[in-house]
Amino acid sequence: MNIQQRINKHFDDSIAIKQKAKLALNDSVAKAADLMYQCLSAGNKIMSCGNGGSAGDAQHFSSELINRFETERQALAAIALTTDTFALTSIANDYAYENIFSRQLEALGKAGDILLAFSTSGNSKNVIKAIQLAHQNDINVIAMTGCEGGNIRKQLDENDIELCVPSNNTARIQEVHLVLIHCLCDLIDQHY
DSSP: OOHHHHHHHHHHHHHHHHHHHHHHHHHHHHHHHHHHHHHHHTTOOEEEEOSTHHHHHHHHHHHHHHSOSSSOOOOOOEEETTOOHHHHHHHHHHTOGGGHHHHHHHHHOOTTOEEEEEESSSOOHHHHHHHHHHHHTTOEEEEEEOGGGHHHHHHOOTTOEEEEOSOSOHHHHHHHHHHHHHHHHHHHHHHO
């Protein structure tokens, strides 16, 4: 395969998984956006977490709510649990890396909030621990996954929403997660 063919394959594969995800996730995205709007309009917040590229997705989502997406509106309450290096490193050092999100959620979360949990594999131990703590504290969970949901899917209950990209390719999953972030932000904006 030459360079041009490799480039074309990335675009073609990205387009194909986005088309597949559009059909599979449309209703769930609408439900997730409605849950987020209800949370925010009640004066609660959305806390997001993930590792690596998913940490970037968590921050991206949070910044779109706090600042704005495409519509001028009031700032909305969102926190990326991936950004406080003092908290992240002290928790990882004093407890364990798998506690970096749950410990922050314990301090900052309250009933009626939402945890937006990103994991392309669905197997991130620190994200799973945050989901478990969210359930103990009546914090709603929206999980963005891939790879058939991994172990995260097993942690979710009937009140949670999973947006699982139908792929096992990390790059393709992340690309769809970005589209999903923008869909959610647009739908939230329509309410404000």
